[in-house]
Amino acid sequence: MSIEVRKVxxxxxxxxxxxxxxxxxxxxxxxxxxxxxxxxxxxxxxxIAGLERPDAGQVLFEGEDATTxxxxxxxxxxxxxxxxxxxxxxVFENVAFGLRVRPRAARPAPAVIREKxxxxxxxxxxxxxxxxxxxxxxxGQRQRVALARALAVEPRMLLLDEPFGSLDAKVRQELRxxxxxxxxxxxxxxxxVTHDQExxxxxxxxxxxxxxxxxxxxxxxxxxxxxxxxxxVMKFMGSVNVFHGRVEGGKALLGPLAVDYPGHPxxxxxxxxxxxxPYELDLGRHEGAGGGFWATxxxxxxxxxxxxxxxxxxxxxxxxxxxxxxQFEALHPKPGERLYVRPRQVRxxxxxxxxxxxxx
Amino acid sequence: MxxxxxxxxxxxxxxxxxxxxxxxxxxLILVALAYLGLFLVMPLTAVFAQxxxxxxxxxxxxxxxxxxLSALKLTLLTAAIAVPLNLVFGLxxxxxxxxxxxxxxxxxxxxxxxxxxxxxxxxxxIFILLxxxxxxFGPWLGEHDIRIVFAxxxxxxxxxxxxxxxxxxxxxxxxxxTGKEEEEAARVLGAGGWQTFFRVTLPNVKWGLLxxxxxxxxxxxxxxxxxxxxxxxxxxxxxxxxxxxxxxxNEYNFQAAFAVASLLAFLALVTLVAKSFVExxxxxxxxxxxxxxxx
Numbered sequence: 001m002s003i004e005v006r007k008v009x010x011x012x013x014x015x016x017x018x019x020x021x022x023x024x025x026x027x028x029x030x031x032x033x034x035x036x037x038x039x040x041x042x043x044x045x046x047x048i049a050g051l052e053r054p055d056a057g058q059v060l061f062e063g064e065d066a067t068t069x070x071x072x073x074x075x076x077x078x079x080x081x082x083x084x085x086x087x088x089x090x091v092f093e094n095v096a097f098g099l100r101v102r103p104r105a106a107r108p109a110p111a112v113i114r115e116k117x118x119x120x121x122x123x124x125x126x127x128x129x130x131x132x133x134x135x136x137x138x139x140g141q142r143q144r145v146a147l148a149r150a151l152a153v154e155p156r157m158l159l160l161d162e163p164f165g166s167l168d169a170k171v172r173q174e175l176r177x178x179x180x181x182x183x184x185x186x187x188x189x190x191x192x193v194t195h196d197q198e199x200x201x202x203x204x205x206x207x208x209x210x211x212x213x214x215x216x217x218x219x220x221x222x223x224x225x226x227x228x229x230x231x232x233v234m235k236f237m238g239s240v241n242v243f244h245g246r247v248e249g250g251k252a253l254l255g256p257l258a259v260d261y262p263g264h265p266x267x268x269x270x271x272x273x274x275x276x277x278p279y280e281l282d283l284g285r286h287e288g289a290g291g292g293f294w295a296t297x298x299x300x301x302x303x304x305x306x307x308x309x310x311x312x313x314x315x316x317x318x319x320x321x322x323x324x325x326x327q328f329e330a331l332h333p334k335p336g337e338r339l340y341v342r343p344r345q346v347r348x349x350x351x352x353x354x355x356x357x358x359x360x
Numbered sequence: 361m362x363x364x365x366x367x368x369x370x371x372x373x374x375x376x377x378x379x380x381x382x383x384x385x386x387x388l389i390l391v392a393l394a395y396l397g398l399f400l401v402m403p404l405t406a407v408f409a410q411x412x413x414x415x416x417x418x419x420x421x422x423x424x425x426x427x428x429l430s431a432l433k434l435t436l437l438t439a440a441i442a443v444p445l446n447l448v449f450g451l452x453x454x455x456x457x458x459x460x461x462x463x464x465x466x467x468x469x470x471x472x473x474x475x476x477x478x479x480x481x482x483x484x485x486i487f488i489l490l491x492x493x494x495x496x497f498g499p500w501l502g503e504h505d506i507r508i509v510f511a512x513x514x515x516x517x518x519x520x521x522x523x524x525x526x527x528x529x530x531x532x533x534x535x536x537x538t539g540k541e542e543e544e545a546a547r548v549l550g551a552g553g554w555q556t557f558f559r560v561t562l563p564n565v566k567w568g569l570l571x572x573x574x575x576x577x578x579x580x581x582x583x584x585x586x587x588x589x590x591x592x593x594x595x596x597x598x599x600x601x602x603x604x605x606x607x608x609x610n611e612y613n614f615q616a617a618f619a620v621a622s623l624l625a626f627l628a629l630v631t632l633v634a635k636s637f638v639e640x641x642x643x644x645x646x647x648x649x650x651x652x653x654x655x
């Protein structure tokens with residue numbers, strides 16, 4: 001079922017958690033709401049679920065207004081960050097809960113419930129734990145029980161709040177791949193909230209990057225990663241080197257860097273910043289073509305698939321560079337050595353707020 | 361819970377750095393036991409010894425005498441009104457405090473403690489000032505021929521007032537610790553308000569609730585100060601067990617006084633056993649905060 005959010009705003013006192021957001025989730029898609037804490041992603045999810053009432057705007061399911069519909073009748077499956085399993089009920093009873101509380105007429109027969117619950121527990125590979133209490137399970141198992149419980153009521157969409165947030169790294173990896181496969185199997189419209197960009201990029205069909213109650217960018221994982229729309233997305237999607245400076249006359253002059261910037265051919269200067277990812281910088285011992293600069297190698301971290309180097313050009317922030325093992329061995333730089341840094345790619349953004357200044 | 365603490369000592373590697381010398385340990389235990397004996401066991405034995413001083417027959421006579429029976433009945437009846445009222449109030453207050461944010465929440469939490477803070481005598485006086493003949497509502501009540509003070513309604517009111525913090529106080533931390541996610545989960549799964557309450561909320565707090573009810577009941581049956589002020593001491597009409605004991609004692613009828621007192625002590629012991637059972641069942645190790653006296 002498709003979900004549409006129209007101009008939704010939610011305030012908590014003076015704090016605007018969700019600020020006039022519009023968003024459409026097509027049927028069958030798996031969408032990630034990605035952002036730092038306080039960006040409004042969880043509030044938006046809870047508004048879709050009906051656990052929170054928006055102060056303004058609408059929520060539509062399949063084109064039908066559901067803004068005032070009670071949580072109980074929205075047909076959502078919700079997975080809470082801390083599982084929220086019923087601690088006094090067994091795994092089986094937790095999953096059966098949604099079926100047992102139905103009005104008598106709609107309640108399945110005990111045998112049907114039993115069969116359904118067991119098949120769901122099989123789906124999440126936990127049928128052998130049916131009679132345990134939640135407190136006897138590991139974090140990953142609890143999360144899967146929570147998922148089975150949410151699926152038991154045959155929801156028309158699945159909403160997950162930081163589903164892997166409180167699990168350790170390895171379990172998180174496994175579970176998110178498993179969730180992706182599960183989604184490919186059942187094709188249920190799903191929205192999940194995360195602050196982990198890796199998770200969002202790996203699992204989702206589309207990613208919504210949020211910041212301060214607004215959507216910064218919406219796109220496929222590849223879009224978001226390759227073409228960040230704003231400095232915020234650029235910074236949020238992984239470590240990045242920032243060069244502050246200005247643009248004028250079709251050129252960006254960013255500290256030690258100078259690159260073409262045809263977007264601003266005017267004569268007067270505007271403050272701007274350039275962004276390069278650590279792996280978008282090349283190192284060498286000779287000045288080559290294209291704008292680069294000399295810097296001193298300070299530190300090498302040789303553990304990992306790529307070699308991480310830290311350089312300084314005398315400025316206050318260090319320059320992070322990642323090169324392959326082969327490149328590192330070919331170059332074999334020593335700490336303290338002067339190296340030539342040449343960016344293969346620099347993304348230039350005009351400083352926010354400057355757009356208001358009269359430029360023409 | 362305590363599994364996180366090193367329960368096994370490293371075998372004979374080194375003496376435990378914080379172990380007290382045996383003398384100190386023995387002394388501490390001795391002091392504790394002596395204190396317990398002096399202030400708890402001795403009085404309790406004295407009560408039962410005095411009660412049975414003139415034999416079992418006299419004991420039974422004192423306890424089954426009509427005035428004693430009526431006092432017992434009144435005490436149980438008062439508790440039967442105060443405890444359910446405070447159960448409902450405590451549940452709703454704890455629910456409101458734990459699950460919602462509203463202006464005046466801290467004021468409510470403070471007010472809940474009021475009956476603990478003021479002397480029971482003053483609690484009784486409040487009702488005299490409100491409902492007594494010269495009180496705020498006195499004239500109106502007189503016109504409509506409703507008696508509250510010096511009658512059963514006054515006893516019930518005073519007892520309810522004095523005992524109302526118990527359930528709420530016990531439940532608020534429990535409910536705050538459980539949070540509201542489980543309730544939200546139940547709602548999303550389609551459970552209605554009452555279903556959520558009976559299937560999720562109540563099971564989560566049932567032991568805390570029972571604990572609060574037991575304490576509340578103990579205090580309701582044993583309350584003396586507030587009840588004494590509003591009762592008027594009409595024998596056979598407005599005398600509860602504690603008041604009856606006092607009257608007997610003042611009449612130098614020691615044996616009967618102690619016999620009736622032993623009834624109260626017995627009720628208290630039953631309550632304590634029930635309380636320890638609940639404590640054992642909840643496995644609460646640290647949460648029994650605020651050293652409260654009961655009965």
